[in-house]
């Protein structure tokens with residue numbers, strides 16, 4: 001199936017292209033997950049792949065996350081390249097034992113004899129009134145674990161290019177999409193355009209404050225940046241794209257230039273991505289900072305169902321604007 | 334049709350009313366969803382009313398019940414106020430859970446309904462824990478936990494079967510087999526389609542009944558409860574049923590075959606039970622019409638109440654995270670975005 005590079009592609013279709021191209025390129029790649037074959041996936045990322053590649057390479061599983069994730073890890077030890085779809089990040093919790101105790105440890109613990117070239121992809125995030133058990137952002141859980149690689153694409157181009165890299169990588173890659181981004185359209189690369197891990201993307205250049213955001217929060221930060229620009233404040237929005245590996249150089253050099261940093265994260269505030277990034281930046285840039293690093297995160301509560309409460313709990317552009325203003329107001333900008 | 338042991342005519346009328354209420358309530362909920370007043374996921378149990386009502390009608394009021402996210406019926410059958418249930422679906426402060434849970438997470442602890450849960454299989458160990466507590470306290474309550482055919486494939490469910498059998502816990506496992514888990518049919522998900530047979534490996538008496546026949550469900554659950562209450566043994570009943578709508582409101586339901594849907598439509602549990610009530614002269618056509626009108630009014634009132642109810646104050650966002658809250662000023666700044 002040919003793709004017109006000029007045509008904007010939705011994030012879900014960009015992922016679909018990456019899967020199709022990698023299935024075509026490498027016979028060891030196969031997909032498994034709940035409702036991914038006959039039903040095209042809960043978010044339609046795997047649409048059409050069953051028809052094209054057949055039931056041996058696009059496999060519907062029972063609802064049994066721990067079992068099939070572990071099975072895929074075993075298959076990866078034998079050299080296959082499974083791409084597991086977990087319907088949403090909320091259900092990967094059932095498979096955490098397999099991911100953390102097995103996938104992340106096997107290469108190290110056995111002295112490098114066996115690798116686990118698996119990709120586990122799933123959407124996280126909130127904003128659709130799905131209440132506490134279906135609205136979580138658990139990026140930090142994975143980013144905490146040595147042995148995993150952690151990727152959080154925010155654009156269709158990254159979704160495609162990073163997924164292709166993930167599939168070809170020899171380590172377990174946790175690939176966290178976002179429910180709020182599947183319809184987002186943008187340009188994508190061709191079959192040979194891979195995006196390397198460990199390269200942050202500057203989404204908007206600026207001089208007054210560095211705003212670090214990933215996944216859906218990139219778009220929240222960019223909206224805030226527009227608003228701030230109308231007030232004469234230019235923020236630099238940087239998307240780390242991958243947390244393991246992390247491109248700390250790009251983040252730190254921006255912060256050294258602006259003297260101000262605000263980290264935006266859809267996850268909870270305590271001991272999470274925002275806390276981890278702030279610590280790394282304090283260690284790297286303490287002498288350059290004109291104010292304490294600001295953080296904009298999800299409220300420190302399980303996500304409520306009611307729309308007004310959910311919106312209040314989630315980071316909004318206005319929260320980012322307020323955090324930047326407070327940050328540069330405190331300093332000598 | 335045989336009537337279950339000890340089922341009087343008033344019981345049958347109550348069961349029918351409960352089924353009517355669930356049907357009309359959920360039809361109304363789907364309208365509220367289409368009008369944009371209900372957000373998130375809305376899973377309807379239309380078609381499964383006999384399974385829900387037959388089960389609840391056999392239970393004692395103090396027997397704890399746990400369920401999945403498809404649980405409006407369980408809450409209503411347990412006697413939860415339809416106004417509070419609808420208000421919860423609309424995320425209002427008058428809702429059963431104060432607008433925090435929504436459709437998937439109803440709980441009415443005062444009526445021993447211990448909640449609807451969103452993680453497939455995740456509520457089954459909770460049901461086991463409620464049984465454990467009953468035995469620990471030497472009460473004769475029996476815990477009933479309802480879950481889907483899809484959920485039976487979760488490892489944790491097998492773990493629960495084993496512990497229940499090992500420790501003779503007073504629990505009734507109810508597999509509500511509507512033959513699909515989202516878009517995946519039972520035959521594509523289960524190595525053995527007679528799901529109740531899984532309990533054989535754990536020495537748990539188990540069998541399958543017609544889940545579209547409310548009297549059959551009531552009879553089977555009554556027997557399972559008797560085993561659990563009197564013999565202090567777990568039991569398991571598989572209820573074979575069908576949902577008439579898609580998995581949730583956002584599922585266009587294109588996977589299931591039209592003929593299959595039509596075949597099950599002909600077995601509508603409300604229609605067949607109405608025939609029984611008329612045939613056995615439990616109710617007249619006039620009685621039934623009057624009951625339908627009364628239920629209609631209850632549902633309309635619930636919707637009006639919910640729509641007029643106030644939103645939850647945002648200031649209450651962080652209430653109830655803990656039963657023993659702590660004041661942690663150092664973190665106060667990070668609490669709100």
Ligand SMILES: Cc1ncc(C[n+]2csc(CCOP(=O)(O)OP(=O)(O)O)c2C)c(N)n1
Pocket residue numbers: 034063065087091094401403451452453454480481482483484485511513514515580
């Ligand atoms: C652990 C987990 N995996 C996946 C899902 C997504 N999901 C929600 S309902 C469902 C199907 C469950 O089917 P079944 O147990 O038969 O119950 P039914 O919906 O038919 O009532 C799935 C896969 C989930 N909620 N939890």
Ligand SMILES: [Mg+2]
Pocket residue numbers: 481482483509510511512513514515
């Ligand atoms: Mg089912």
